[in-house]
Amino acid sequence: MRTADASALLSPGSVLKRGGHIPRFSPVAAQSLIHHSLGLLRRWPVRVYDPFCGNGIALCTFQLAYSEYGEELIGSDVNPLAVATTKDNLLIVTNKDEALAAQRDLRADYACTGDERFSRRAQVAQGIVDIIDARLRKGIAATPWRVFEANVFDARQLASYIPPASIDLVLTDPPYSIESKWIGLDGKDVLEEHVNMSLGAMRPLLAPGGVVALAFERSAELSFVGYQKARQVQLKGSRTGYLLQAA
Numbered sequence: 001m002r003t004a005d006a007s008a009l010l011s012p013g014s015v016l017k018r019g020g021h022i023p024r025f026s027p028v029a030a031q032s033l034i035h036h037s038l039g040l041l042r043r044w045p046v047r048v049y050d051p052f053c054g055n056g057i058a059l060c061t062f063q064l065a066y067s068e069y070g071e072e073l074i075g076s077d078v079n080p081l082a083v084a085t086t087k088d089n090l091l092i093v094t095n096k097d098e099a100l101a102a103q104r105d106l107r108a109d110y111a112c113t114g115d116e117r118f119s120r121r122a123q124v125a126q127g128i129v130d131i132i133d134a135r136l137r138k139g140i141a142a143t144p145w146r147v148f149e150a151n152v153f154d155a156r157q158l159a160s161y162i163p164p165a166s167i168d169l170v171l172t173d174p175p176y177s178i179e180s181k182w183i184g185l186d187g188k189d190v191l192e193e194h195v196n197m198s199l200g201a202m203r204p205l206l207a208p209g210g211v212v213a214l215a216f217e218r219s220a221e222l223s224f225v226g227y228q229k230a231r232q233v234q235l236k237g238s239r240t241g242y243l244l245q246a247a
Contacts, residue, residue, distance in 0.1 A: 010061065015102050015125045016089040018055050025054060025173040025215070029235040030061040033213040033243075036233050037169050038069060040211055040243055045071035045143075046168035051152040051202060053077045056086030058171050060093045063143055064131055070143030074162065076150040086147045092128065094142040099128045155201040167205045170212040174198065196225045203227075203246060212244040 010016065010027035018024060038044065046069060050058045053075030062070060075086050091098045103125035110118035135142070150157050174195055199212065203226055206212070212227065215235060224244055233241035 010057065010064070010124075015092060015099070015106065015121050015128065016055065016057070016060060017085050025057040026236060026239070027057055027061045029173070029215050029239050029241065030058040030171070031065055032233060032235055033058075033171060033215060033241045034062055034066055034169075036231060036241070036243060037171065037211045037213045038066070040230055040245075041168060041209070043168070043209075044069040047072045047074065047166055047207075048169045048171055049074040049076075049162065049167045049202075049205065050172045051076050051150075051158075051170065051198065052172050052175055053086045053147060054082050054173070054175075056089040056147070058173065059086065059145065059147075060089050062171070063090065063093045063145070064128065067135060067143045068140045071168075073143050073145040074167075075145070075147040076152065076158075076161070077147075078149065078151050080149050083147055083149045090145050090147070092125075094132070094145070096129055096132045099125055099132060103129070152198045153201055155204065158201060158205060162205050164204050165207050167202075168207050168210050170202055170206070170210070172213070173215040192223060196223075199224060199227060199244075206246055209245065214242045214244070216240050216242070 038046070048059070048062055048070060050056075053059060054077065056075060059073045059075050062073060073090070075083075075090075077083050077086070092102050093099070103122050106118045106122040106125060109115070110122060132142075148161055150161060152158065195214070202212065211230070216239065224242070226247055227244040228247045229242060230245045231243040233243065235241050
């Protein structure tokens with residue numbers, strides 16, 4: 001189903017930017033979730049939304065590996081740095097000139113420092129350029145995208161950006177299992193409360209039969225209010241993916 005292995009390109013020293021200390025969604029996990037979600041949806045093109053877009057890894061993975069199945073990619077985050085970083089990274093994976101500029105910068109860094117990491121990242125940039133070229137030869141356009149700053153708990157704010165019942169796939173890595181530790185509120189109850197608050201805000205946006213694909217750091221026996229668990233997927237390492245559909 002996929003047109004390229006984005007995880008192989010984005011994992012081993014990515015060209016993509018990382019906004020400060022924003023947690024990074026694994027492209028391996030993202031690609032696995034996308035694969036299983038499209039199999040469950042069995043329809044395309046799809047409109048994809050990541051409400052905690054962070055560095056944009058999930059959307060970039062879809063763009064590189066599954067662009068022919070996309071109608072629109074949408075990202076949002078409450079952090080303006082995350083929004084800016086996601087925009088920069090989506091430009092790299094959709095625009096050949098941007099990818100070539102990133103490659104030139106990495107080669108210049110390698111020439112100045114001799115650090116092999118820059119050389120490897122320049123090779124990754126070439127891989128992205130090759131995917132863009134192959135897509136253009138096949139007449140496959142990049143999936144249109146947009147990214148904006150929004151609070152996922154504010155259903156009214158989300159509705160001002162996204163029409164109701166228009167999202168086929170919510171694809172995201174909720175930050176709360178990590179965030180709750182940062183603020184000293186570790187525990188299943190805190191995680192469950194935050195996840196269900198965000199799921200409640202997103203439910204009006206889901207198209208009939210739409211899928212919510214979530215990645216967690218570990219298996220979490222959570223009660224997803226208003227949703228049924230359609231599939232559970234073991235991701236790389238200790239990570240677990242949950243594919244949900246509205247009950």
